[in-house]
Amino acid sequence: MTILHDEGQQAIATESRRVLEARMRKEELLPLLELEGRYHEGFWATAKEQGWTALALPESHGGLALGLVELGLIAHQAGRTLSGAPFLTSGFGAAKAIELYGSDAQKARWLPGLASGDSIGAIAFASGADPLPAQPGVRFADGRLDGIAPAVSGGVAADVAILLSAGADGPVLAVAELAGVERRTVASFDNSRCLADLVFAGTPAARLETGGAARDxxxxxxxxxxxxxxxxxxxxxxxxxEIARDYAVTRKAFGQPIxxxxxxxxxxxxxxxLVELARANCIHAAAREGADDFITAAAAARLSATEAYDSAARDCVQIHGGIGVTWxxxxxxxxxxxxSLALEQGSTLFWEDILVDRLAGEDA
Amino acid sequence: MTILHDEGQQAIATESRRVLEARMRKEELLPLLELEGRYHEGFWATAKEQGWTALALPESHGGLALGLVELGLIAHQAGRTLSGAPFLTSGFGAAKAIELYGSDAQKARWLPGLASGDSIGAIAFASGADPLPAQPGVRFADGRLDGIAPAVSGGVAADVAILLSAGADGPVLAVAELAGVERRTVASFDNSRCLADLVFAGTPAARLETGGAARDxxxxxxxxxxxxxxxxxxxxxxxxxEIARDYAVTRKAFGQPIxxxxxxxxxxxxxxxLVELARANCIHAAAREGADDFITAAAAARLSATEAYDSAARDCVQIHGGIGVTWxxxxxxxxxxxxSLALEQGSTLFWEDILVDRLAGEDA
Amino acid sequence: MSDLEAWRAKAAAWCESMVPQFGKAARKGLSVEEDLALGRRYQKAKFDAGFAGINWPTDLGGQGLGHIEKIAFEAEEMKHGFPNVYFGISLGMPVPVLMQFGTDREFVKERVLKALQGEEIWCQLFSEPSGGTDLAGLRTRAETDGNGWKINGQKVWTSWAQYSDYGVIVVRTDPTVAKHKGLTYFWVDMKAPGVTVRPIKLAGGDSHVNEVFFDDVRIGDDHRMSPVGGGFAVAMATLMIERYVATDSAGFGPHLDLFVDLAKEVRLNGRPAIEDGRIRQQIARNYAMRAGLDSINVRARLMMQAGMTPGPEGSLNKLVAVRSRQKLSELAIDLQGAGGFAFDAHASPKDDWASSWINAPTGRIAGGSDETLLNTIAERILGLPQDHRPDKGVPFNEIPA
Amino acid sequence: MSDLEAWRAKAAAWCESMVPQFGKAARKGLSVEEDLALGRRYQKAKFDAGFAGINWPTDLGGQGLGHIEKIAFEAEEMKHGFPNVYFGISLGMPVPVLMQFGTDREFVKERVLKALQGEEIWCQLFSEPSGGTDLAGLRTRAETDGNGWKINGQKVWTSWAQYSDYGVIVVRTDPTVAKHKGLTYFWVDMKAPGVTVRPIKLAGGDSHVNEVFFDDVRIGDDHRMSPVGGGFAVAMATLMIERYVATDSAGFGPHLDLFVDLAKEVRLNGRPAIEDGRIRQQIARNYAMRAGLDSINVRARLMMQAGMTPGPEGSLNKLVAVRSRQKLSELAIDLQGAGGFAFDAHASPKDDWASSWINAPTGRIAGGSDETLLNTIAERILGLPQDHRPDKGVPFNEIPA
Structure with a gap:
């Protein structure tokens, strides 16, 4: 797949930017920081209305059969305007898990809802500090789950979760309906990520993969x-x-623009x-879906994007001086x-290790 | 011991600076870079003449009974003027090893010469990449050494070496006369460090410490x-x-001083x-000789000093632009x-580990 | 047991005894106003027990001891999370400056005593919205008004102004001379007519800093603490106190021990994170940096005790420490993985990594931004040229806004 | 096997076959002059085998293939340490610019053929001692002289000038207009009377760069490659070629694989260094950075092939890559411990860490320093204001030296 975007892809970028810039307001996002378990409903309604939830899912189940490149373009715009909910990513991940590893019945049950956005998906792999634990904290036995999946993004609102759990013969990748599962909202510095500890207690679940295949x-x-x-x-x-640039051009100190x-x-x-390196790695990684080096490309994209966003946050605030630290x-x-995005999907520490294992040939 | 320097200490700093600034010339140091195994004889003569070799050794063996604080002040000035030989440090280390761990006979044999500077001491602990190997490459058996000690600073000219060697019952700290030992000069980017591989072949040596005590x-x-x-x-x-500062004040670009x-x-x-942090850590560490936390203080000094010098080298050259990279x-x-100083006595990687083991209580 | 050890043991015992009444558990769930009230009682108890103004003169209510005793007490005190944050600025800068520069000694004594007992709080009115970090560019003005002065203008980033009884302020009294020459230093009654305080909500969610508006605020000439036009020097003295006394090599964030503890607790790749080279490197480098700052501060205090003037390297503390704290806090959040999301807007930046992280940017800006500090080091210590300053040497009222 | 794979296999086989004659072992112990002579024979062999000017037009002696074939060949070629360094600049910038801007096409063809066969070498005369990195501030001047021009002045940092037959040069033809408007672009015969080349010994010990003095050097107007006063644009085009073709995400230092190999070989705390988090972090971050640069370059070439103009992000390569290479090289030296001291002044910076380290500063300065590149990005790409420039808009001959 080429890394030059075609006209259709450019249109997706332009249109999603137009829609989001018109609809997302920091004045609506600020109050959500102080409310636990709430998200920006307007954002999610937009995502559903625009078909973004369906974008990368198969046509046979209500999807638009586009891919990671196109979803990435939407995500880029959502990032620009501070996406108001985490479900676009987690729903995509959940749907992909079901599409790739689920039975026809499971696909028929979950994919149409995930594609329309009427169902919300979540990914619950982490245990303790580990985003992909060798020994997951949630146990799988006899088709039931027990244990707590900590700080699941979107967990407050999700209808279905994909879990990495501990079965008798090693890890089990499982899918579970969340109706009736207790959610303990996590008070976070970014509350609209809707984080919750999911408390499984004999919750019915279906196995998707087992052992090494589950981890892979x-x-x-x-x-x-x-x-x-x-x-x-x-x-x-x-x-x-861009915000820093615009401020630096207009704000004066000592008689000249800062x-x-x-x-x-x-x-x-x-x-x-940093932004251009991250962008280049993102575009490359999206185009490598399905290729042998996808994990490597994904890790590089992830590392440079985390560095870019954290650095930009530090520096943009600093460049603004006092006004930059006001609510x-x-x-x-x-x-x-x-x-919050630096933690979701595993921190820099995790992806550095994933990447080096591959570069050094240690993952074989 | 206080970290405020007294008048005697201030005089040592002032006098050594005066002497070295008068005698050290980059024009004499540059040619030494392209000659293997040669050092700046004027520097070494000055060190002997000024009594710097005797400074921190006991009076009973020809020393001046001062300590690490005073030797540090000399070393600081030697660093400013690009000391022309490594023997001040390695001779001090060798003498301290004999003073602390040697017999009266060994002290009588070696200390007077090391104090006068007529004998040159060297430290040969490293094996491979490890500055303090658990399994040293030189073997000690029946009072004799066999094996190669790699890239020993001052090794080209040294008369006596302190080695960490591998004995039958664990590591052995040993002292060996180097007369007759083959030295293979190492071609280095800083040739006046007089690096040599020391090739021991049945070389007589005396044990100073054994086992855990040897490593300590x-x-x-x-x-x-x-x-x-x-x-x-x-x-x-x-x-x-200071060189960077002076250049930045005088050199103009685009019509103003850079x-x-x-x-x-x-x-x-x-x-x-970086310089002030390193200086503060150095002064503190020198004052902690003999205290429980000496290793910790030494590690902090070493880490900040290595960072300061490497950074200053990078930045001072960069600030000079083109002229900065000329011979x-x-x-x-x-x-x-x-x-070369970043490698001698063990790299940043080594001292980070030494320090953290102590901070985390893992060295106990 | 040395005198100092005895002192520290006494401090530890007293702090221990205060925990039921003033510790973290006692503070939990209180509103800011309730917590402040509790804080005033704590400060009074501290005064009564002989732990307030430890290194201040006894004739002003202090204990007449040394800085080392103060440090020792604070090391014990900080373990318990007592409600002392409201008095940090007050007793840190404005009140010491009042002790040094206040002319009416009776008035000074009365104020110092009330401040030490938590009855009164002082704030420091320096920064202004247009001035950014440029102290000499202040626009708030005082004009002569009968025998006294009339103040008009706006200050900003004033910590605890909403709870303050008094403040020290630098204002422009002569706009016709070059920038730093037209300033004068006063104290003001924060409850006087014409003073309006408006809290600013900060990024982390709290509102301890304020905008303060002065609208024809009248003060007597006895409020003046510097010669007319000589306010810059007193303001600098205030900042000097900040540099040498209110320093903290942890950058006002968590102690490095807390990071080491976290690294021992958390697992990375199935092993304690403390065994991972990346984590070790950050611990080692932060330790070396903080140890250097600590040594600089110890040396500066030894020099001051010996009657010498400490070197300018004290100015490094805030620059180096807060910047590092920001990144270390990010790493601490990363290390915790799923546990790193947790946040309590009322946690203390001194023992909570998320709180430390979200408040770090304020630390890098307030009281001289990183960039201002670097300029100051470059220009005043190293003699490097000033930046291009179109406003330099121009009378203040001729500089375009 | 795809066409490209076949091409690469052919390239690999040819390179393999050249090793006895031109490989590292054959070069060992040669003087620079002997090595250059060997290099000329290698370049001729390369031309004869159809591997010179791979992506240049066939009517000028090239192979008419794409950039991708060139890259594939170079990947094979670089494994063997052939003596091709003398032709890197020549075939990289001046000769392509001659192909693009030379007006006498017969002359152009002759020169290109000789350059491709290693018979002639071209250099690029841009930097000047007083100019630093300020291309528009050049002082070397050309005055009209009959039908031609007379050049006087000095250039510096000119790579391989001592072995060059020709050079391209930017000079000031009108000192009365603003700085970047008075420049004109010529080619010169480096053997012409009045041209003096003086090699500069660099920090690493070698002397591939030179000072070049021009003393009444007379050239015809047919040497002119730009409109009079239009030299800045051609110089920029030269730098553009450098940006998009002569890029290397390794910063002209060793490939990251060599660092990974080292980290697997060397032991740290009794285990392979590749298992240490600090080492892993540097590998991962350097990989991510280099992968980003590679993607930027691939995208730029795809865009150029599609007739589009690539984005300005190509300007990041040198800034980011060389700076990182410097620190990675230091770490590689640290990793080797006692083995890290070893040094060979004639080793290649592309496969030797000490050589890479000692030559990195030159890379961060030559062809636009880090600071100049940052200014260029800030001003030209992001629209940020220029630095204060007392010399801006002033006619060149009125700027104080």
Whole structure:
């Protein structure tokens, strides 16, 4: 797949940007920070209405049969405008897991709802600090799950979850309906991620993969989500770089625009570099879905996107001086999002290890 | 011991600076880079004449009974002026090993010569990439050494070496006379360090310590040397910071001194910070000789001094632009020295581990 | 047991005894106003027990001890999360400056005593919206008004102004001379007519800083703490106190021990994170940096005790420490994985990594931004040229806004 | 086997066959002059085998293939350490610019053929001592002289000038107009009377760069490759070629695979260094950075092939790659411990870490320093204001030196 976007792809980028810029307002996002378990309903309604939920799913189940490249373009725009809910990524991941590893019955049951956005999907792989634990904390036995999946993004609202659980013969990738499952909302610095601990207690679940295949499948799903998230991070970093640039051109100190001071202008130029490296890695990774080196490409995209967004958040706030740390100006929305996206799908530490294992031939 | 220098200590700093600034010339140091196994004889003659070789050794054997603080002050000045030979540090380390772990006969044999500078001492602990190997490459058996000690600083000219060797019951700290030992000069980027592989073949040697005590002793000697080297590194970094400052004040570009550009001035200000942190850690570490936390303090000094010198070398050259990379201007003398001192006494990787083991209580 | 050890043991015992009444559990769920009230009671108890103004003169209600005793007490105190944050600025800068520069000594004594007992709080009115970090560019003005002065203008980023009784303020008294020459230093009654305080909500969700508006606020000339036009020097003295006394090599974030503890607790690739080279490297480098700052501060205090002037390297603390704290806090969040999302807007930046992280940017901006500090080091310590300053040497009222 | 795979296999086989004659072993111990002579024979062999000018037009002696074939060949070629360094600049920038802007096509063809066969070498005369990295501030001047021009002045940092037959040069033809408007672009015969080349010994010990003095050097107007006063645009085109063709995400240092190999070989704390988090982190971050640069370059070439103009992000390569290479090289030296001291002044920066390290500063300065590149990105791409420039808009001969 080429890394040059065709006209259709460019149209997706343009249109999603237009829609999101018209509809997303920091004034609506700020209050959500102080409310646990709430998300920006307007964003999610837009995602459903625009068909973004269906974008990368198969036509046979209500999808539009496009791929990671197109979803990445949406995610980039969502990142620019501070997407109001995590379900686009987690729903995609859940749907892909069911599409790739599920039975026809499971696909028929879940994919149409995930494609329309009427069902919300979540991914619950992590245990403790580990995004892909060798010994998951949730146990799978006799078709039932027991244990707690911690801080699941979208967990407050999700209808279905894909889990990495511990079965008798090693890890089990499982799918579970969440109706009736207790959710303990996690108070977070970015509450509209709708994080919840999911408390499974004899919850019925179906096995998708077992043993080494389960772990491989989980890593593949995580990598798919990481590429989507990397696009979102890159979009956020790009927006911050532009905000910093615009501020540096207009704000004056000591009788001249602050952008004339090299400490400011070079920092923004460095951000430009980080954003472009992340963008290039994202575009490349999205185009490598299905290829042998997909995990490597995903890891590179993820690492550079996390660095870009965290750095842009630090620097953009710093460049703004005092006004940058006020609640009202809302730069902290990006700062918080940079951190929540840095944790979701596994931190930099995790992806560094995944990448080096491959470069050093240790994953074989 | 206080970290405020008294008048005697201040006099040592002032006098050594005066002497070295008068006698050390980059024009004499540059040619030594292209000659293997040669050192700046004028420097070494000065060190002997000024009593620096005797400074920290006991009076009973011809020393001046001062300590690490005073030797550090000399090393700082030697670092500023690009010391022309490594023997001040390695001779001190060898003498301390004999003083602390040797017999009266060994002290009587070696200390007077090391104190006068007529004998040159060397430390040969490393094996492969490890500055303090659990399994040293040189074997000790029946009072004789066999094997190769790689890239020993001062090894070309040394008369006596302290080795970490592998005995039948674990490591052995040993002292060996080097007369008759083959030295294979190592072609290095900083040839006046007089590096040589020492080839031991049935060389007579005496045991100083064995087993865990040998390793502890070797670490203590390495830490003593690391503190001296850290002072030297800090002196080098300080000199580079001043060179960069002076250049930035005089050199003009685009019609103004380059020091008015924040990319230059902030970088020099950051160097100032690195130098002052290193200096503070050096002074503290020198004052902690003999205390429980000496290794910790030495590691902190070593880490900050290595960072300061490497950074100053990178940045001072960069600030000079084209002229900075010419042979004649000689900034590369510092750049090379920064790297050779970063390796001598163990790299940053080594000291990070030593430090964290202590902070985490893992060394117990 | 040395005197100092005895002192520390006494401090530890007293702090222990205060936990039921003032510790974290006692503070849980309180509104800010309730917590402040509790804080005032704590400060009074501290005064009564002989732990307030430890290194201040006894004739002003202090204990007449050394800085080392103060440090020792604070090391014990910080373990318990007592409600002392409201008095940090007050007793840190404005009240010491009042002690140094206040001319009416009776008035000074009364204020110091009330401040030490938590009855009164002082704030420091320096920063302005248009000035950014440029102290000499202040626009708030005082004009002569009968025997006194009339203040008009706006200050910003004033910590605890909403709870303050008094403040120290730098204002412009002569706009016709070059920028740093037309400033004068006063104290003001924060409850005086014409003073309006408006809290600013910060990124982390709290509102301890304020905008303060002055609208024809009248003060007597006895409020003046510097010569007319000589306010810059007193303001600098205030900042000097900040540099040498209110320093913290942890950058006002968590102690490195807490990071080491976290790294021992959390697992990375199936092993304790403390065994991972990346984590070790950050611990080692942060330790070396903080140890250097600590040594600089110890040396500066030893020099001051010996009657010498400490070197300018004290100015490194805030620059280096807060910037590093920001990245270390991010790493601490990363390390916790799913556990890293948790957030409590009322947690303390001194012992909670998420709180430390979200408040770090304020630390890198307030009281001199990183960039200002670098410029100051470059220009004043190293003698590097100033940036291009179109406004330099121009009378203040001729600089375009 | 695809066409490209077949091409690559052919290239690999040919390179393999050249090793006895031109490989590292054959070069060992040669003086620079002997090595250059060997290099000329290698370049001729390369031309004869159809591997020179791979993506250049066939009517000028090229192979008429694509950039991808060129890359494939170079990937094979670089494995063997052939003596091709003398032709890198020549065939990289000046000769392509001659192909693009030379007006006398017969002359162009003759020169290109000789350059491709290693018979002639071209250099690029841009930088000047007073100019630093400020291309528009050049002082070397050409005055009209009969029908031609007379050049006086000095260039510096000119790679391989001492072995060059020709050079391309930017000079000032009108000192009375603003800085970047008075420049004109010529080619010159490096053997012409009045041209003096003086090699500069660099920090690493070698002397491939030179000072070049022009003393009343007379050239015809047919040497002119730009409109009079239009030299800046051609110089920029040269730099554009450098940006998009002569890029290397390894920063002209060793490939990352070599670092991975080293990390597998060397032991740290008794285990392969590749298992240490610090080492892993550097590998991962350098990989991500280089992969990003590679993707940018691939995309730029795809766009150029599709007739589109690539984005400005191509300008990141040198800035990001060389700076990172410097630190990675330091780490590689650290990793080797006692083995890290070893140095060979004639080793290649592409496969030797010490050589890479000691030459990295030159890479960060030559052809636009880091700081210049950051300014260019900030001003031209992002629209940020220029630095204060007292010299801006002033006629060149009125700027104080």
């Amino acid at each position: 499948a989980a890593l593949h799903i995580l990598a798919l989500q990481a590429v989507v998230t990397a696009h979102e991070q890159t979009g956020g970093a790009e927006a911050l770089m 952008g004339a001071f090299q400490s400011i202008k070079h920092r923004i130029a460095e951000l430009y570099g 009202e100006i809302g730069l902290h929305l990006h700062m918080r999002r940079a951190r | 002793a070797a670490l203590h000697i390495l830490a003593l040397q690391a503190v001296v080297t850290a002072h030297e590194q800090t002196g080098g970094a300080e000199a580079l910071m 020091g008015a550009f924040q990319s230059i001035k902030h970088r020099i200000a950051e160097l100032y910070g 004649e201007i000689g900034l590369h003398l510092h750049m090379r020295r920064a790297r």
